Amino acid sequence: MSDPVSLALIRAIAAVTEEGSFAGAARLLGLSHTAISQQIRGFETDKGLRLFERMQGRLSPTPLCRELSEIGERLLEVETEAVRLLARRDPSGQLRMRVGLGNSMPGIAIIGLVIANHPKVSITVESGSHQAIVSSVLRREVDVAVLPDIPADPRFRRLPILQQNVVAIVSETHPLAAATEVQLRDLAQQALIFRSRGSSTQKVIDRAFARAGLAPRPRLIADTRDAVYEAVSLGIGVGFMWRLGTHRADAVRRLQVPNIGSGSEEIVFALAEERNPLTDMFFLAAESYTRRLQEQILP
Template identity: 50%
Template sequence: MTVSPTRIRAVNAVAASGSFAAAARLLGISQPAVSQHVKGIEEEFGVRLFLRRNGALHPTPLCLELCDVAERMTEAENAATRILTRRNALADGHISVGLGNSMPGMALIALFNKRHPSVSISVQTGSFEEITAAVITRRVDVGVLPNVPDDGRFRRELLVRQQVVAIVNADSALASEQCLTCEQLITAPLVFRTRGSSTQRVVDRAFNGAGLNPVPLLTLDTRDGVYEAVANGIGVGFMWREGTGRTDTIRRIPVREMDRLYDEVVFAPRDDSGQVGEAFFAAAKVFGSSVLADAAAKGP
């Protein structure tokens, strides 16, 4: 036997109002319907929910327990409504963002927060494959990644065009180079990302195109892990040029076979909408326009 939420709400309304008629007015249904809900529970479960005294219905102790359940149901329903509506409300709204790299995503989040400080933000980080899957399955509202396929599934807004570069410790013999080649790098201790990384796909294509088959000294699952390995002198790693805001002694050196520029974009399912999402894309448009204007001012 089970009891429906509708019946529990009817019981709670009768307990609050003292009569079937008043409960019916509260719920916006007929008095016979309220009576049927209450009596149905009493008959099916063999219990008494109300005692009549002085013309009013008074809840039994068992009924009061059901009323506690009804209150929790109402709280849960209100919470569900807030979850479903907050992405469409800029006042006290919420947005979840998936990042493949810390930058330029964090800079964009900072701009969005400045424009809409009442919107809360949660961030999920991961590989290209992980963030793309999170966007497709709606586990995050928007993603920020390079080289997102323009295949019609996604709405996109350009943030920056950038290339993959080698990252080298300042004490490395390669640190003085202005540009590197895959042939130079094949003899160095290499630090790679795991499969699923957009960075690693570019690196693999470059070495394959040069007819080389590198064996990395170390393979790590995060960009930050690669960065720390290079900072500790373990080897040469790779990252998107604008993938971090850190300005320490790590050198970023272009690689001849990796000189192609890729678009890093904000993206979301094309059929998705909402005020908070629209505001995030608006911030992305401002951010991207500013980056492109700065690049144009610097010249080639």
């Protein structure tokens, strides 16, 4: 009896077509080389046809194989959509939204509005650098994200929500704590706390110091905003953050830096093709948050 054309077989054919070898397909699918080769060779023998020809060290698909691979791609798209659908539900079946944030604010304020209007929605938050969060959106690991300076890109649905700038932060006991602003040249003489590469905050700081012809060496490099905040509050040095990056006001003072450069727009964004009730819900809450800001009513 002929074996049926299973989804696993179609997936294997598509993987070999993409990788050009059984070994590459095995790595892609997390299976053994033997499992892939036996599956495809067995199908060829059973059906009396050839799916691949070896050419210059690679397995090249036959015209029939290319057609099967195209079918496989469509099936895998359906499978991926099913996985995404399940990811939007928690174990109890309730809607679950995945949100990526570079800074706690203003994203947490928007999440607060979502929860207030839709108390049955479960929300998980992924925090990280600018680069990490953009990658999470592109890989569909989060549904929607909030980051500064997301450029116009046809891949993204975007909503600018507020304009903000980077400020210096110092502890309450720091000599600069009584000031309201500080110049870059004076900051260069301080013990500084920088963010790691990929941080949008650090990109602004690096550009500002470079324009001023300054190259200070930091005392500490931290990979998260919270780590910078805690280090500053402990008096380790002077750090930097977006002015509205948090609503916390304990243990630190914000100082304007007049020559740090222009501000940045905080952007709510999601993949343009990801139109679903969850992302729509978040965008509506972001619009409400922006209206409140314009009315000078911060949530």
